């Protein structure tokens with residue numbers, strides 16, 4: 777089973793990274809994992825030109841094409857995003873926008889598509905107490921999955937997370953989730 781863990785924060789050393797590292801390190805033997813942080817990649821803004829509606833391809837050439845190849849190879853995705861101003865971080869929104877060539881809103885029959893059957897697990901986190909912002913972020917991830925033909929399998933969230941030290945008490949639950957999420961077809 778190939779698992780791609782995507783940190784949707786611009787920061788590769790924060791709480792989001794800690795959550796994904798915990799999941800990765802607890803993945804069962806035989807599972808192939810890769811952890812990437814969007815902040816380490818060059819992902820430009822969608823220009824809104826809709827050239828991809830005519831050509832199936834994006835006019836912006838950066839790390840998106842390689843990232844989409846990795847998504848294409850994965851059986852399961854874990855997308856984890858912190859709340860920045862009550863929404864996903866800008867780089868995460870740019871990523872969603874740049875998926876337009878691949879999504880079902882693209883009328884071009886030649887559009888590149890991800891193979892069906894992929895599962896996605898969503899994770900949201902925030903510093904504040906109320907879960908509303910996290911639910912909004914999970915809804916954005918689920919919305920993206922819907923247009924990408926990916927099965928949004930489960931979402932979870934963590935409130936009152938200021939930095940990575942706040943993840944420590946949640947590690948037992950994350951390790952349980954890794955066993956549950958990454959077990960099927962690991963041979």
Ligand SMILES: Cc1cc2nc3c(=O)[nH]c(=O)nc-3n(C[C@H](O)[C@H](O)[C@H](O)COP(=O)(O)O)c2cc1C
Nearest residue numbers: 785790791792858859860861862902903904937938
């Ligand atoms: C620019 C910025 C905006 C933020 N906005 C919010 C917010 O609106 N609500 C909230 O609960 N936490 C907010 N936070 C706190 C983050 O959600 C929290 O620190 C999280 O752990 C950051 O994860 P990261 O370090 O992996 O990026 C914000 C943090 C930053 C840097």
